[in-house]
Amino acid sequence: MSEYFDPYNADRPLMMKCSCGRDHSPADHHAETVADGAARELRARSETAEFEAYSNAFIEATLVKALFPQDEERRRFLRAVGKGTAMAAIASVLPVASLQAMAQEKQGALEKTDLKIGFIPITCATPLIMAHPLGFYSKQGLNVSVTKTAGWALVRDKMINKEYDASHFLSPMPLAISMGLGSNATPMNVATIQNINGQAITLALKHKDNRDPKNWKGFKFGIPFDYSMHNFLLRYYLAEAGLNPDTDVQLRVIPPAEMVANLRAGNIDGFLGPDPFNQRAVFDEVGFIHVLTKDLWNGHPCCAFGTSTEFIQKNPNTFAALYRAVLNAAAMARQPKNRELIAKVIAPSQYLNQPEAVLNQVLSGKFADGLGKIQNVPDRADFDPMPWQSMAVWMLTQMKRWGYVKGEVDYKAVAEKVFLITDARKHMKDLGMEFKAGPTYTKHTIMGKEFDPAKADAYLKSFAISKAA
């Protein structure tokens, strides 16, 4: 007790309430400081030489992957210019202080330091959000305010209106906005993928004995937005089971929090939604986790971090700094040992406004599935920032498959315009290096079927259920 009531401590106010001066018990104060404490601990971890080395290696690996998606390409390039020059070019986008100063000297200071970044309060936004309390933005010399946004359509509008400098997106959104689907065509770029995996199909408890999707005719499902991986994955999953998602079931666009409320009310039978709302449905005892999207496509992208092409062109240094901050956060979020503390940092009402217990289950991958079992899936949600352009091509094939895009689509042109790999290529050119490596295409396996971005049209034609002609 003396910790709380210490009349001999010069710094303590002499009153019978909390030492912070506010009218609550010291126990309440303790709960409030937990988040601060976790942030402090994470910040300390981020300042160790060990993490810095890890983070640099992580970002370097991401960049090298981005630059050389194909092994032969990488070997050829490294043989041609040598490891040293290649590393110097990559280092120019690394968050190493001295190199950063050097890069800034060469190219001028940050064009804009006060930035407004939007996010939707879901765990997908973790790196973007945690970079704020952990001071990753300020370390890059940026004064960022991360602003909670009421919905995806609003994110789109605020990006087009330039109210936000950069934002959390659903990864198909920048493609759709750039193509003018459901909005004015405004060129947008994906800088990094925020998270991979991390969604699930959640069903109402009354369906716990009806797990075969073939029997789901007439079901009503919630999805967060038309141009979302959630929509495309759910449609894919249903179509694989022989259901036509346009005629056999109803798909409704519902904000995630309302998905849980609607599930409770029995208005929908299930949803493919972002976490933490899958886990929240379990926590609130209204639903169970039927399948993780990880089991449909392991490593699928979900949300992205991006901005408008105009912003990048006007503020290249600011963008590079922002990019470094978010990559740093992704490196930290990637380490499982940090996840428990991250859950504490992003739980308060300022960020996700969710029970810490729920976030912890989502991020740690050890979770209650709603059917009485504890499951242990460490990569239930993960953070791999690499924006493979092949992923963009897949999204485009699905947009075409379900009739969001009509006519011919030049998959590769759109993918390469929107999914920015990094500005490392530009830096290489600045250093006078000839750079020939191609764009980043790789094959993916989705529900056991291989997707080869080089044969996108054949892939599209191979589906029995499809709206594409």
Added chain:
Amino acid sequence: MKTASLNLRAAVVSLLIFVCFIGIWQLATTGPSIGGSSAGMTAEEIEYAKMMGKDPGAEKSSGFPPPIEVAKASWAHLSDPFYDKGPNDKGIGIQLAHSLGRVGLGFLLAMAVAIPVGFLIGMSPLMRKAFDPFVQVLKPISPLAWMPLALYTLKDSDVSGIFVIFICSVWPMLINTAFGVSAVKREWLNVASTLEVNPLRKAFQVILPAAAPTILTGMRISMGIAWLVIVAAEMLVGGTGVGYFVWNEWNNLSLTNVIFAVLLIGVVGMLLDLMFAQLQKAVTYVE
């Protein structure tokens, strides 16, 4: 004496209704307590229960919150109304101030447009007929329908919120002003013409006082609508305000805080209405 006893009796009945309401609410929401003993459970079952937020000692609200919980939450919010923890977490006082600011601005704009135009329409039967179809079509449009249009054209979410307040509160004021002006007694206008009062003086010293009670009725209705609209608009646009607070707590699926916000919105709306009632009393005259 008789009115006093009526007031007293009304107060007693109000109190009774209130107590019954709270009592029924309390009874309806008293369920079996969660948690309980962990005896006879395997280690995994205990861990599962913990993951569901049911470990002994943990507070987890499931279902509809009882009144005592709402009271506690209300006290917590009201005892520290002006904290500011960054752009996404501000005290309820700050949120209210944002909402009231938006409502005030939109309402003033609506006044600036509705009262002059209402005067014009009220004075001239031609204008009234000409304007009528527009007013009738625009009046019933919901604020939520205006929002996408506003966002698209005004390109600023704050301005859009104010615009929506403006566009929704302009009509009752306009219609009431027009009605009030057109209903000014012929004799008074005739007296004014006989005395050769100039038009400006006629407007301010004859028509305005005569129409003031009707105009204020319009303003009172408009203020009610504006307060209704702001909550919906802020839920859509987010950022700050009481509507954002409700949305944010909805996102958290916290019924307790939503109930608190709903009560607060009701109380503030009532205070605004009382304010206009007082103003109305001040301008009412007896013939």
